[in-house]
Structures are given as C-alpha cells and as structure tokens.
Amino acid sequence: MRVTGGGEGMKEIELRPAMEYAHKLDVDVIDFPDGEKTKARKRCGITLDYGWRDVAELQRQELDMEGMLACYRQRIYDLVKVNISQDWTCTGGMDETLAIVEKHIRENAR
Numbered sequence: 001m002r003v004t005g006g007g008e009g010m011k012e013i014e015l016r017p018a019m020e021y022a023h024k025l026d027v028d029v030i031d032f033p034d035g036e037k038t039k040a041r042k043r044c045g046i047t048l049d050y051g052w053r054d055v056a057e058l059q060r061q062e063l064d065m066e067g068m069l070a071c072y073r074q075r076i077y078d079l080v081k082v083n084i085s086q087d088w089t090c091t092g093g094m095d096e097t098l099a100i101v102e103k104h105i106r107e108n109a110r
Contacts, residue, residue, distance in 0.1 A: 011086055014040070015076070015093030017100055023051035023108075025100055027093075029080050044083040048072060050101055052108040059109065065102065072101050 011031060019026040025048045030040045050072075058068045076097065080088055 011084060011088040012091045013043070013080060013084070013088045014091050015097050017093070017097050018045065020100055022104070023054075024049045025097070025104070027076075027097055029083065030093075031084075044080075046076065046079040046083065048075065048097075048101055050104040050108060052110060055105050055108040056110065058105075065105065068105055069098055069102060072098060 014030040014032075016028040016030055017025060018028045027046050027048065029043045029046060031043050032038055033041055055068075058071060061067075063071065073094070076094070077088075
C-alpha cells in the first residue's frame with residue numbers, strides 16, 4: 001500500500017513499528033538515501049498515542065473505526081512530514097502500523 005501526500009519527487013519512506021506499549025506505539029521512519037538497494041537509514045521516530053483518553057477523544061467526535069484509523073493515517077503523514085521537512089510516499093509498513101493501532105483502539109474503547 002502506498003500512501004502519498006501528492007506530487008512528484010517525494011521521499012520514499014518505510015514505517016517500522018519499533019516498540020509497542022499499552023498506550024502508545026513508537027515507529028521508526030526509514031529511508032533509503034541512494035535507492036532501495038542500499039542500506040536503510042533511520043530518519044526519525046514518531047509516537048502514536050492510543051490510550052483510553054486518546055480513543056475517547058475520537059469517540060466524542062463520533063468516529064467509527066474506519067474514521068479513527070483515517071485520523072491516525074493523517075497523523076502519521078503529518079508527523080513524518082514535519083520531521084523530514086518534505087512530502088513523502090509510504091512504501092511499506094503502514095498496514096502493520098495501523099493494525100497495531102486498531103488492536104489497541106479496540107482494547108481502549110469504553
């Protein structure tokens with residue numbers, strides 16, 4: 001699955017869930033400076049919070065699971081864009097990251 005912000009010349013990024021906690025997920029943001037055949041480089045890390053208060057805020061907005069995951073997908077895009085200072089394309093790891101988030105949203109929903 002490729003997630004993009006739009007436009008040509010965007011940075012290709014891979015997401016790798018690093019540390020999963022009951023209330024947050026740390027994700028490594030990986031790029032390939034000289035193309036995908038070179039050694040991967042960690043550009044930065046982001047943290048996605050999904051504790052019960054975070055989930056309750058989304059529930060107050062009357063979002064279903066699809067809507068909540070769309071919010072997290074946008075949050076991921078925005079956090080990575082701020083950290084790397086450019087638009088980017090996800091070449092892998094988004095599905096795995098959102099699956100972890102979904103699992104914890106379900107656990108933390110009240």
